[in-house]
Amino acid sequence: MTSRRLIGLSIAVSLAGFAVLAAEERPDEAVFWKIRQEATARSQILQTVHVLTDVYGPRLTGSPNLKAASDWALQQMASWGLKNGHLEPWDFGHDGWTNERATAHMTLPAKDSLVVEVVAWTPGTKGVARGHAVQITLPARATAVEMTSFLEGIKSTIGGRMVLVGPHRVVPVTFNPAPLRREDADLLTQLNNQPAQPAAQPPAAPQQAQPPVSVNDSQRPLTNAQIQAQLNQFLLDNGALVRINDAGRDFGQIRAFDNSTRDVTKAPPTVVMRNEDYGRISRLLADKRAVELEFEIVNRSYPEGRTSYNVIAELPGSDKADEVVMLGGHLDSWHAATGATDNAIGCAVMLEAVRILSAIGVKPRRTIRVALWSGEEQGLFGSAAYVKQHFGTFEDQKPAYGKLSAYFNMDSGTGRIRGMTAFGPAATATVLREATASFKDLGMLGATTTRTRGTGGGTDSASFSNAGLPGVNTILDGIQYDSFTWHTNLDTYERIVEDDVKKAAIVVAGTVYHLAMREELLPRFSKEDMPRPPASAQPAAPSTGASPTRSN
Numbered sequence: 221m222t223s224r225r226l227i228g229l230s231i232a233v234s235l236a237g238f239a240v241l242a243a244e245e246r247p248d249e250a251v252f253w254k255i256r257q258e259a260t261a262r263s264q265i266l267q268t269v270h271v272l273t274d275v276y277g278p279r280l281t282g283s284p285n286l287k288a289a290s291d292w293a294l295q296q297m298a299s300w301g302l303k304n305g306h307l308e309p310w311d312f313g314h315d316g317w318t319n320e321r322a323t324a325h326m327t328l329p330a331k332d333s334l335v336v337e338v339v340a341w342t343p344g345t346k347g348v349a350r351g352h353a354v355q356i357t358l359p360a361r362a363t364a365v366e367m368t369s370f371l372e373g374i375k376s377t378i379g380g381r382m383v384l385v386g387p388h389r390v391v392p393v394t395f396n397p398a399p400l401r402r403e404d405a406d407l408l409t410q411l412n413n414q415p416a417q418p419a420a421q422p423p424a425a426p427q428q429a430q431p432p433v434s435v436n437d438s439q440r441p442l443t444n445a446q447i448q449a450q451l452n453q454f455l456l457d458n459g460a461l462v463r464i465n466d467a468g469r470d471f472g473q474i475r476a477f478d479n480s481t482r483d484v485t486k487a488p489p490t491v492v493m494r495n496e497d498y499g500r501i502s503r504l505l506a507d508k509r510a511v512e513l514e515f516e517i518v519n520r521s522y523p524e525g526r527t528s529y530n531v532i533a534e535l536p537g538s539d540k541a542d543e544v545v546m547l548g549g550h551l552d553s554w555h556a557a558t559g560a561t562d563n564a565i566g567c568a569v570m571l572e573a574v575r576i577l578s579a580i581g582v583k584p585r586r587t588i589r590v591a592l593w594s595g596e597e598q599g600l601f602g603s604a605a606y607v608k609q610h611f612g613t614f615e616d617q618k619p620a621y622g623k624l625s626a627y628f629n630m631d632s633g634t635g636r637i638r639g640m641t642a643f644g645p646a647a648t649a650t651v652l653r654e655a656t657a658s659f660k661d662l663g664m665l666g667a668t669t670t671r672t673r674g675t676g677g678g679t680d681s682a683s684f685s686n687a688g689l690p691g692v693n694t695i696l697d698g699i700q701y702d703s704f705t706w707h708t709n710l711d712t713y714e715r716i717v718e719d720d721v722k723k724a725a726i727v728v729a730g731t732v733y734h735l736a737m738r739e740e741l742l743p744r745f746s747k748e749d750m751p752r753p754p755a756s757a758q759p760a761a762p763s764t765g766a767s768p769t770r771s772n
């Protein structure tokens with residue numbers, strides 16, 4: 221026994237009421253020690269993140285960048301000794317899209333550069349476009365009649381213009397910055413709070429059939445999707461040159477998402493402009509000064525992107541080879557940066573975990589299967605397609621349904637793994653807590669469970685939970701994720717914290733190895749205890765432009 225282990229034990233003992241020490245689970249501490257050695261001495265995580273982000277760049281679903289990164293990951297895993305590496309296609313149904321060039325300048329009242337990101341699945345400018353800026357403010361909660369009448373009223377001001385959509389958002393100074401790390405006490409409270417077990421599930425509420433919204437319905441406010449669709453068509457019909465949205469965040473952060481139709485013919489060229497430039501132009505227009513802007517945007521569509529791929533490879537099992545422990549993360553990213561914390565790092569940690577296990581020569585009883593998903597940012601599409609094809613759902617099971625022990629996911633940035641949330645009964649968390657008890661010195665403090673099925677958002681572990689399978693998501697220290705890097709133009713290699721992600725790989729490799737070796741599968745909900753399936757498993761598409769999406 222090492223002194224490190226002793227420290228871990230004494231911390232655990234001092235946390236009264238937190239954990240019963242390894243009553244049942246007997247992790248192989250000798251293998252855990254080898255995992256730590258390999259992870260520390262020969263880590264490949266930063267090299268993997270470097271290639272995924274710096275070489276392949278933004279990895280939007282359907283793009284050639286994502287395909288190239290997927291091919292590279294396969295090659296890399298083969299060189300580490302993984303078997304059965306292959307790409308599994310699924311139908312995305314939209315062309316791939318990339319932005320190749322975007323320049324933005326003010327030419328009047330003063331010459332200056334502007335900072336923008338292009339909205340995905342919008343067209344380019346066909347050369348340099350120059351025009352005067354105009355700002356419009358849409359009526360709040362407009363009905364179809366009000367919206368049409370508003371647009372009719374501004375029709376003559378749109379042709380040949382750069383159209384700022386919406387007032388400048390004033391972002392107040394932040395006096396209480398987001399904490400970089402979670403406090404142990406706060407984390408333990410979360411991990412020890414088991415979700416209430418409902419005595420009996422109430423009957424499902426009958427599905428309310430929504431009457432179709434008619435454009436003639438003068439009472440009903442339009443949905444955001446309807447407003448964006450009508451506005452984009454109006455801007456196209458009336459010859460707007462570029463649509464400009466306010467990023468609405470401080471320090472030049474820009475979150476650029478997609479034209480939710482993912483059809484470049486249904487939107488004008490569209491950018492999200494940093495809040496500081498948008499504010500300057502808004503103030504100049506309020507002074508009644510002429511503002512002239514110039515854009516050059518080159519985008520490209522890829523019909524072959526209608527088929528997207530998940531990357532799959534395995535460390536084959538032995539006496540229980542038909543049973544599987546899975547781990548993974550999404551390889552696709554948004555396009556405003558290179559998607560380092562969301563989610564090249566989740567992929568790099570999972571790849572590192574299987575590299576370590578292969579390098580130290582373990583012979584797992586169950587098959588360990590790694591999956592790098594695509595389509596996560598548009599609504600967990602890749603993982604959902606995989607689960608549907610291979611496992612089915614609790615209500616409609618395929619033969620492999622009963623053979624999956626668990627799926628481990630990482631998709632919350634660059635922080636240490638501080639805990640895990642598993643879809644399952646209390647026993648699921650007990651196993652994970654005991655299996656990881658010797659990783660407390662790395663910051664890993666335990667596990668909790670959830671009964672949530674079918675949230676329609678979140679991350680790829682939800683595709684497994686939605687089907688009633690043990691999806692396990694990792695809880696990470698926040699670092700700068702929600703406050704700076706998540707979905708922004710600042711999500712680059714520089715934001716990766718090397719020490720944290722090395723520790724994350726040790727925790728994942730150890731946990732996955734233990735689950736591949738223990739006698740039983742990870743406990744899961746019984747038939748009697750299984751939460752009801754989601755009414756609709758189809759997640760909502762994010763809205764146009766700068767508004768946040770629900771996928772991580």
Ligand SMILES: [Zn+2]
Pocket residue numbers: 550562563596631679771772
């Ligand atoms: Zn993500």
